[in-house]
Amino acid sequence: MSIPSIDGYVVTEKLGSGSYSTVYKAYTKVGARMTVAVKCVDKSSIKNSGAAVDNLITEIRLLKTLTHPHIVHMHNFTWDDR
Numbered sequence: 664m665s666i667p668s669i670d671g672y673v674v675t676e677k678l679g680s681g682s683y684s685t686v687y688k689a690y691t692k693v694g695a696r697m698t699v700a701v702k703c704v705d706k707s708s709i710k711n712s713g714a715a716v717d718n719l720i721t722e723i724r725l726l727k728t729l730t731h732p733h734i735v736h737m738h739n740f741t742w743d744d745r
């Protein structure tokens with residue numbers, strides 16, 4: 664996946680990748696430049712796998728609710744065409 668364009672963020676480099684995702688380093692455009700990790704899941708990579716879609720939705724649902732110093736905090740979630 665090429666470096667994605669994401670509203671509100673300047674994406675600077677690739678940090679790593681998982682089974683269905685690529686994670687990028689980015690910072691917020693507005694206000695203090697908060698550095699974040701942006702996890703991008705390519706829809707085409709999961710469209711034929713019901714289990715992968717279920718896992719993704721579970722991950723999003725859990726990360727929305729979990730607050731713990733040893734668990735990464737999800738600030739934002741969005742869909743786009745890809």
Ligand SMILES: Nc1ncnc2c1ncn2[C@@H]1O[C@H](COP(=O)(O)OP(=O)(O)OP(=O)(O)O)[C@@H](O)[C@H]1O
Nearest residue numbers: 678679680681682683684685686687699700702735
């Ligand atoms: N918050 C983060 N900060 C820095 N690097 C990260 C962060 N989150 C993920 N990464 C990097 O991106 C890689 C892939 O992240 P991802 O969350 O998809 O991994 P995973 O959950 O281990 O993969 P899988 O989906 O295969 O289980 C990680 O191994 C790590 O190198």
